Amino acid sequence: MSNQTWTDRAWNFFSSMKLGLILLLVIAVAAIAGTVIPQNQPPQAYGSSYELYDALGLTDMYHTWWFLVLLALLSMNLLVCSVHRFGALQRQFSALPAAKKAEDLRSLATKATSVQPGSVDAVAATIATRWQQAGYRVQRQSDGETQLIAADKGRWGIWGSLITHLGMLVLLAGAVVSTYMSTEDQAPLEVGQQVALSELGGLLGAPSNVAIQVKDFKTIYREDGTIQDWLSTLTVLKDGQEQLTQTIEVNQPLYYEGYKFYQAFYGANMVTHVTGPNGESRDVRLEEGEAVQVPGTKLAVMLYRYVPDFDPAIAPQTKSNEPNNPRVIYVVYEGMKQIDVGAAQIGVPETLPGGATLGIVSHRPYTGLLIRQDPGVNIVWLGCAILLVGMGLSFYLPYRRIWAAIEPKGAQATIAWAGISPKNKVAFVDEFHRLTETKPDVAKENDDGLE
């Protein structure tokens, strides 16, 4: 018995709209905190507040337990509300609105009265036909001498709100799957290199017989030297057999059995050989912007930029994307001071100030791949689709109900009309007057309008 009360109480708690409204606003306010406090920064970034922030979960707020509890409560609320309302919506959807007598119609907001010549039956038949032609579901019944008509339209709109909420639930479920089941890692690969997915630590549970190989990688420049795109031609290998070859670029990833390969970053390794004036030498792999100390001197060489088609007239821009005259522009520093600039040919040693030499042995561009596997994505898209269908029904197919009560008055019939469309009042008033062939209350409209 007490168990019953407990579940009843829980049910009432979660089916309450007040809870839903409070949750929407609390989540909105909490989310603001996460945009003001920088997220996922190293402890130093928060200074002395770090311990407090860390204890409250504010350094990774959107994944902290209390934020997830709020989302879980919202999900429970969505689910319980949907179940709670299902029966009533089903009844409203399948049954026509109940007939209403003239005195009941007077209490509704949108109403009118009129008098028409003809018998009650004839007038009622005309109205019923007119409403049917307007796409309404019509039901006629007699109440003594009176004829009562009830009709409705747009009943699919009844489901709009419920479908919207279910879409939101599916979306949140997809987000949970993404959070807990997605895996990702990055791989910088030079042309010709390959890596098995299972070798990438971030891709937990990846098959060990699937590998990705880079067949080609190009950076496409515009005339003004800015980068237009990066193109990587990738081959997927399974047990060493080619499965699929495709060129990817930014915004166009490759898909293979649940894994997506994105063009995420790029760079180049330059195998560099520097020899000091004393003959001491050093071999390093450098990327653009990195520097190496020249042995036995106070000098350092920074490799500024690789230019595929060097032309002194437009350097450091490139003349074309083709490696017609590949050079590496370097800068020689003494302390913080630039003392020399040059453009080294690949494989040809350059003499630096003070008798040192710089040799760029090779330039090996690499493409930076982001490899991601996320079983939640499609669930999220499904949720979005359901959400949009629900919203479409809810906002663009408003449910409308209309009634008429026709009473005899001598040779004529007096008609009391009324209608309801809670979600689209203004447009409905026009439709109501069209359907009832009545005019809006002029005195009231004047009060409403401007002119």
Place this chain on the structure above:
Amino acid sequence: MGWSENLLFYLTFALYGIASLLYVSYLALRKPYLAQSGYWITVAAVTTNTAALVLRYLIAGYLPLTNGYEFLLAFSWGIAATYLIAERYYRIPLAGAFVVPVAWLILAYVAMLMDPVSRASRPLMPALQSNWLTYHVITAMVAYGAFAFSFGVGVMYLWKKSAIKSGRTTGIGAHLPSPERLDEIGYRLIAAVGFPLLTLCIITGAIWAEFAWGRYWAWDPKETWSAITWLIYAAYLHARHTFGWRGNRAAWMAIIGFMAVLFTFFGVNYFLTGLHAYAKS
């Protein structure tokens, strides 16, 4: 920017200014010809605004919605075009005095605070080369236009209410449409236009992010603020349907909602940092 782009921009800016002046005069004097001319000047402004966007499209070679200047130009277009359509539908020219100046102020912001370099068209970074970005920004533009309008209607509502409360029978307040009508128009703007399109805007943005970065949602400040705006309007709709929050409360929520829209657009770029940083300037 070339002279033709500059010409179109300043022409649009001037026309919105004149239309705002006419509508505000109409508010004070209520001569119908003022509202009439305000309407047609706004039509002219939307035309030059459209021409400015088309010209930018021809120069840049992509839909002009990627830097701050382009989006503001589109934002003012969205607000004014929404107003023109709603004006044909609801016939409330007084709203022009509350809505058209918002479009003008947005271009005033461009004219006064944006240097020529940041207005110029720039080559697109690779991540921005996506059709989803276009859908993302177009839906944002229409949604923001509707929210701006609902904000104007909310202000009108509060004005009207205070006029009724003080019993004034003359002046601007007395000539505003009835509170019920304003309340209903504000609601329809949010429910039928703003909210569904904001939803689409967020979803298309998520699809684009999935293609570009492999993450449909990253809690980047701009994303988060768009979600906050969405939550505020969702709360508005629920409060209205289940607790019958109308009138003052609804008007205030429409005002707060539009503040969140403005913060999502301007505030995030200037106060917070994130992936959307390229939209700055």
